[in-house]
């Protein structure tokens with residue numbers, strides 16, 4: 434598996450652990466105010482990152498390009514800033530709003546970079562490479 438795909442899956446599982454922990458905390462405390470942070474950790478973190486990683490695993494030639502690693506760092510920085518800032522904002526720290534705004538824009542920049550990767554030409558494989566026995 435290409436390095437960027439491996440990195441994406443490792444980062445994604447961390448966000449799933451964080452996202453589910455927030456969900457369990459909401460259930461136990463019966464306080465659902467962090468619902469937005471929980472949903473974004475799971476969807477921008479676990480789900481979207483796993484899709485990005487899966488795309489790179491299916492397109493190893495594209496995964497080796499420099500833009501793939503740049504996109505990983507931009508997107509991951511955005512989500513890693515956004516989730517805790519959103520959590521703090523929703524649980525009573527309105528001063529975190531500008532951080533959430535900036536982090537959202539960084540995350541969106543990461544999504545646009547991924548669009549560039551998807552639309553760039555390159556060998557597109559539809560099946561994973563066969564494993565040698």
Ligand code: HEM
Pocket residue numbers: 452453456457459460465468471472475476479480
């Ligand atoms: C053990 C795992 C999980 C627990 C305990 C949990 C718990 C919760 C709780 C308590 C809420 C608030 C419900 C409400 O106030 O109406 C919620 C909402 C939500 N969760 Fe989870 N969750 C889990 C996993 C996930 C996963 C894996 C995803 C996505 C991949 C996810 C996505 C969402 C979304 C999108 C909402 C918002 C739903 C809405 O606003 O209608 N959750 N979750």
